[in-house]
Amino acid sequence: MLGDIAGFSGAVRVDRAGVTEFAAAYGLADRAADVPNTVGTRFGIASATKGLTALAVMSLVEDKTLALDTPARELLGADLPLIGADVTVEHLLAHRSGIGDYFDEDTAGDITDFVLPVPVHELADTEDYLKVLGGHPAKFPAGERFAYCNSGYVVLALIASRAAGLPFHDLVTRRVCEPAGMTGTGFPRSDELPAGAARGYLHASGSDRTNVFHLPVRGSGDGGAYSTVADFGAFWTALFAGRIVPGARVLEMLRPRSDATEGPRRYGLGFWLHGTGKAVTLEGYDAGVSFRSVHDPDTALTWTVVSNTSDGAWPVARRLAELLAGG
Template sequence: MLGDDLPLVADDVTVEHLLAHRSGIRDYLDEDALGDVSDYVMPVPVHELATTEQFLRVLGPCDAVFPAGERFAYNNGGYVLLALLAERASGVGFHELVRSRVCEPAGMVDTGFLRSDELPGSAARGYLAVDGLRTNVLHLPVLGNGDGGIYSTAADLTAFWDALLAGRIVSPERVAQMLQPRSVWAEGSRRYGLGFHLGGTTDRVWLEGHDAGVSFVSQHLPSSSTTYTVISNWSEGAWPVVDLLD
């Protein structure tokens, strides 16, 4: 599937390893080495990252940091690699796959990948701090990809959870596989499945994101049919509200 691209990705790395953040490949951005979230860290001009194929120049070398399956290590590059594999397997662009395979079946009418340099009036710009007007347009890829960057609403995230758990996006059997813990981390307070954070001892499942100009959590508790979603258009805005709801 990769051909001659990314030859340093180990032969024993599987799609499941990538989904579970257990691939062991080197990330294109080492989060442990990053400073402030508002630092300029992208290794190439952000306007050159508009397609999945364009990420190939930043994904390399993707050599092994540890053996595949050995442990959990959050890896943005692994999810861009998954997007690349999905494109090449299907012959359909990643952004179109998300629209047709996720957003449409879920009825997510206000969700999609938008270019940060041509946002419509209905989309919130991301700001680096609660004070000031400096946006994140020079900090992130101009168009999001497999590791994040989609635009959405709280209502659409509720629709997502309903559709996912009802089997309208993937089969219930696949959902069960995705929500099966693969790793325990953060001192046992949370676990991780395939693409989803899981509670350490509860049934809560959630998605979260944090980067320059954006912070986000959407959590669902199946036992009480409770969903909450917090979306902020500045880097640290979501966390006080999330703490209150928790």
């Protein structure tokens, strides 16, 4: 299907109406040990994690543990005092909270930079992120406009964990991964990756190196989960079948809240939406990670591309989008 994609390291899968039409893997999961990627390899998915976070939160809304209009302050207590009383769960989900961002992608610099203000090993549990979330003034009043915000999704992880009385990683496993049948998805530490997981690579200072010093040692609500292309085939099926949250909640999440500031896309609650059609996207980009998964409910077409390099997924994703257009 894809022809020559020299240099690509990662995996690709295409499904239509529950039937896998194409699945292949390329390159190496561990370059030092010469371990190849496979279609079952677990890759980092970066900000695609936000979709899982949003669903975990929405499952708590469904059982009335939270509400979309719950103020963030209600569960933050004395923590993060710069987050205003006007910020709600829905604002955070829709990237319309206006809160300051600990990792502002507009000003973060090059993907090869070391951008975190604390040693990455200090960010292992969601409560640990309090040390980087604080001290960032609000950019605008809640609800005023769209501004993509990583901090917002870590705050959501804190709120959800505290409301449910369960560690965030366990909450995602129980509320999202298990009902979706995503058996290869979770939040391993980057310094003790399990067998079958790909190391992320970036090119800097004339050499290739892993991303272990660039990202939190364990992800939270904004990113850092690992998954497989098969799990995302299962994910989209389960989502639209109402197995993670009921169909009415899915429709609520996919109702556009904002036109995106770049390109012909809109945003709902945790998901990127096509500018005019019904296709839904999750994507992630970080040091040593690039990921895109798209599902069109009208055609029952799903495709996922993931790479264990910073930019590797994008040329393949563009080619797939062209090949599958109208398909």
